[in-house]
Amino acid sequence: MDEKPPKPSSEHTHAGPALTPQGVPADSWVNTHDPDVIALGPEMAIAEGDVPFSDEDEFVRGSSLWRDAWRRLLKNKLAIFGLVVVVVITVASILGPPLIHKTLGFTPDYIPTNDVKLTKSFPPFTGPDGKFSWSHPMGTDNAGRDQLARVLQGGQISLFVGVISTLVSLLIGVSYGAIAGYIGGRLDNLMMRLVDVLYSLPYVILVIVLLSMFRSQTPRGQLVLLFVALGSVSWLTMARIVRGQVLSIKNQEFVLAARATGVSTFRIIFRHIVPNTLGPVIVYATLTIPQVMLTEAFLSFLGFGVQAPLASWGSLASDGAQNIAIFPWQMIFPGVTMALTLFSLNFLGDGLRDALDPQMRTD
Amino acid sequence: MTSSNGHLLDVKDLRTYFETEDGVVKAVDGISFSLVRGETLGIVGESGSGKSVTNLSIIRLIPDPPGKIVSGEIVFNGQDILLLPTEEVRKIRGRRIAMIFQDPMTSLNPFLKISRQLMEMTQLHLGHSKGQAYEHAIKMLEMVGIPDARTRVDNYPHEFSGGMRQRVMIAMALSCEPELLIADEPTTALDVTIQAQILELIKKLKQETGTSVILITHDLGVVAGMTDHVIVMYAGKVFEQARTTELFARPGNPYTKGLLRSVPDPTSEQGNLYQIPGSPPDVAHLKPGCPFAPRCDRVQEICRREFPPFVALTADHHSLCHFADEEFAESRSQ
Numbered sequence: 001m002d003e004k005p006p007k008p009s010s011e012h013t014h015a016g017p018a019l020t021p022q023g024v025p026a027d028s029w030v031n032t033h034d035p036d037v038i039a040l041g042p043e044m045a046i047a048e049g050d051v052p053f054s055d056e057d058e059f060v061r062g063s064s065l066w067r068d069a070w071r072r073l074l075k076n077k078l079a080i081f082g083l084v085v086v087v088v089i090t091v092a093s094i095l096g097p098p099l100i101h102k103t104l105g106f107t108p109d110y111i112p113t114n115d116v117k118l119t120k121s122f123p124p125f126t127g128p129d130g131k132f133s134w135s136h137p138m139g140t141d142n143a144g145r146d147q148l149a150r151v152l153q154g155g156q157i158s159l160f161v162g163v164i165s166t167l168v169s170l171l172i173g174v175s176y177g178a179i180a181g182y183i184g185g186r187l188d189n190l191m192m193r194l195v196d197v198l199y200s201l202p203y204v205i206l207v208i209v210l211l212s213m214f215r216s217q218t219p220r221g222q223l224v225l226l227f228v229a230l231g232s233v234s235w236l237t238m239a240r241i242v243r244g245q246v247l248s249i250k251n252q253e254f255v256l257a258a259r260a261t262g263v264s265t266f267r268i269i270f271r272h273i274v275p276n277t278l279g280p281v282i283v284y285a286t287l288t289i290p291q292v293m294l295t296e297a298f299l300s301f302l303g304f305g306v307q308a309p310l311a312s313w314g315s316l317a318s319d320g321a322q323n324i325a326i327f328p329w330q331m332i333f334p335g336v337t338m339a340l341t342l343f344s345l346n347f348l349g350d351g352l353r354d355a356l357d358p359q360m361r362t363d
Numbered sequence: 364m365t366s367s368n369g370h371l372l373d374v375k376d377l378r379t380y381f382e383t384e385d386g387v388v389k390a391v392d393g394i395s396f397s398l399v400r401g402e403t404l405g406i407v408g409e410s411g412s413g414k415s416v417t418n419l420s421i422i423r424l425i426p427d428p429p430g431k432i433v434s435g436e437i438v439f440n441g442q443d444i445l446l447l448p449t450e451e452v453r454k455i456r457g458r459r460i461a462m463i464f465q466d467p468m469t470s471l472n473p474f475l476k477i478s479r480q481l482m483e484m485t486q487l488h489l490g491h492s493k494g495q496a497y498e499h500a501i502k503m504l505e506m507v508g509i510p511d512a513r514t515r516v517d518n519y520p521h522e523f524s525g526g527m528r529q530r531v532m533i534a535m536a537l538s539c540e541p542e543l544l545i546a547d548e549p550t551t552a553l554d555v556t557i558q559a560q561i562l563e564l565i566k567k568l569k570q571e572t573g574t575s576v577i578l579i580t581h582d583l584g585v586v587a588g589m590t591d592h593v594i595v596m597y598a599g600k601v602f603e604q605a606r607t608t609e610l611f612a613r614p615g616n617p618y619t620k621g622l623l624r625s626v627p628d629p630t631s632e633q634g635n636l637y638q639i640p641g642s643p644p645d646v647a648h649l650k651p652g653c654p655f656a657p658r659c660d661r662v663q664e665i666c667r668r669e670f671p672p673f674v675a676l677t678a679d680h681h682s683l684c685h686f687a688d689e690e691f692a693e694s695r696s697q
Binding site for chain 2: 185252253254256257258259260261262263264267271272275276278
């Protein structure tokens with residue numbers, strides 16, 4: 001009974017030549033041109049001349065776990081495309097509205113009052129006079145508000161909702177899953193059954209009920225409610241993923257070693273175990289963002305989400321959908337922007353998964 | 364703090380059982396031994412004989428459930444560890460009793476820098492500040508012979524080879540100057556040249572710091588070179604205990620003799636290496652009588668029927684065998 005069962009080898013031994021992304025010349029992963037690897041190699045050789053080759057081999061591979069992942073990510077064109085698009089859209093959403101305000105003089109919710117044709121929505125690149133104009137590249141909405149400014153501001157809110165809800169799900173999901181997995185036994189059972197119960201509730205309906213029960217008077221209050229509602233359901237899968245990871249990690253010897261040094265349970269969970277679950281957690285978090293954004297758009301589309309004058313891609317698309325036959329640009333621009341962002345985030349998430357956990361590659 | 368008899372550790376009638384679907388596994392079943400302050404105690408035995416469980420019991424790290432320390436006393440410095448609240452035991456772990464594990468490849472956290480793992484110990488137990496702990500970590504790495512410690516301290520475990528990692532483990536274990544160091548097969552996972560280095564290191568550090576050591580191993584060569592006292596375990600019981608020189612010169616137990624005969628002897632011309640026939644018993648289903656009886660070469664009727672007595676051969680030499688006296692006499696005459 002005193003022999004421990006064979007343990008799965010540690011993270012680092014996984015990253016080997018066999019896992020080189022396909023289509024890449026076999027020797028390129030060695031990266032003999034990398035200055036760091038060269039700088040460290042001879043030092044090792046001097047320090048321990050009798051190190052068997054396999055050890056040194058592992059050293060070269062191991063020293064660049066994150067760099068290896070980054071390198072693999074760089075080779076994934078789709079993921080890099082996704083990353084670039086996400087960055088561009090994020091930056092544009094943050095800087096766009098103030099920039100437009102500065103240069104063109106209107107805010108996303110600016111309604112021109114001096115215009116006689118108030119209810120007319122202008123097509124893209126058209127001024128109030130019906131001639132070509134740079135001032136509204138995406139046209140205007142029914143009230144004459146600039147569509148580009150609104151899409152960018154909607155992007156702010158959509159991305160914000162996605163990121164914050166994902167952070168909430170990270171915070172709750174990771175702690176919950178880690179505690180359940182590490183403590184185990186009856187507590188684990190209890191905690192995971194609760195997750196099962198919450199899982200079995202149709203969560204869109206749950207969110208709708210939450211939002212309509214606590215309907216807020218102000219648009220900002222409504223936004224906060226949206227965070228709470230989305231965050232409170234999106235942590236369930238995260239908790240399960242983390243618990244599964246923790247279950248496999250907690251039996252590794254370094255956890256026993258940490259316990260043998262008198263480290264408290266809390267510290268073992270959050271300093272020794274949780275960092276080791278980071279790979280899958282990052283991947284899942286990246287995939288949660290588009291999921292949450294889509295849910296937000298869906299809720300806003302139904303009228304439960306973001307309220308005017310604030311806008312999100314969902315609420316913009318919802319407004320546009322009502323006029324799709326007459327003013328298609330009201331629907332197309334927010335819709336396309338959102339679709340592009342969601343695609344990009346998913347590509348990025350998939351790319352990260354392949355980069356961080358090469359064994360899960362399916363192609 | 365020392366108890367009156369000069370013993371750092373007294374284990375009395377320790378029983379650690381595991382509840383399994385297959386029945387109760389008596390991994391450790393009524394063992395007793397003492398460790399004199401400053402000495403090294405070797406625990407030898409085959410896989411599954413209860414060596415590691417014994418030592419996990421000492422720092423109360425038996426996974427519960429399914430494991431449970433059913434009875435016994437573990438008196439460390441006059442205090443029974445089994446009676447202490449968990450919080451107090453945690454203060455002993457690492458601070459006063461430290462442990463080194465078998466596989467240095469898996470016993471360091473792959474995600475934390477060496478510095479953080481070393482610093483954690485002293486910050487926790489000695490109340491070091493970050494800076495103090497960092498300097499102490501470097502000092503410890505230098506002490507265990509890691510070249511260029513100041514830069515290496517910020518490396519991750521995978522940037523070290525197996526032998527170097529075991530050095531790091533030793534540095535970690537000794538960083539709070541524990542009174543007792545438990546080394547659970549510290550060299551099993553290492554290749555032979557590194558083994559020798561690590562053992563030398565433990566020996567040297569033991570002399571420098573005055574730490575007492577419990578060395579678990581199945582390598583009798585290691586026992587001969589390192590320990591003052593040996594206990595031989597089999598099926599959760601102590602089969603023989605004696606001073607190391609005495610045990611090697613005059614073993615009083617057929618099992619110990621079998622172990623000694625199984626050590627490869629390069630000078631011997633005979634091709635076949637001796638091995639004890641059979642395999643260790645299933646400790647969940649022990650029959651009455653001596654657990655070693657089915658494999659023993661001098662087995663008699665009584666061995667299968669009655670559990671053997673723990674015979675005192677000399678004041679400091681005990682053997683669990685019906686024929687301990689005869690065995691002892693035979694070894695002396697040889």
